[in-house]
Amino acid sequence: MPLQVFGLGTVEARIASKVGFNVSGFVVDLRADVGDHVAKGAILARLDDREQRALVARAKATTEHTEANAQRAMASVEKAQTNYGNGSINQRR
Structure with missing residues (x-):
């Protein structure tokens, strides 16, 4: 049977x-709650991404x-430059 300890006190991280x-x-x-042991880099929660998308x-x-x-x-x-060039040629004639 595992050892069980009872008492009053505070448990802190x-x-x-x-x-x-x-x-x-x-x-x-x-994916995690208060008191859970989590590995470095683990995903703890996800947000609804519809608004961001x-x-x-x-x-x-x-x-x-x-x-x-x-x-x-x-x-x-380009069209204006072409028209300007055509206009200049026509004016010289």
Whole structure:
């Protein structure tokens, strides 16, 4: 039979660590609780990432839209330069 010890007192962690997330969100997976022994680098919890994924998708869409606008602007510049060149040639005649 294992040895059992009873008594009054306080149990404290040998090493206290502060843990937190870099972003806010809802915890959807909790893999550790108060008093659990965890290995260095272990995943303790996961956040719902839907909002973060939506923000990334929105940023990508904005980037693609901006790149398309830049390409249209470059095409307009090329067209204007061509028209200017044609106009200069016609004016010399």
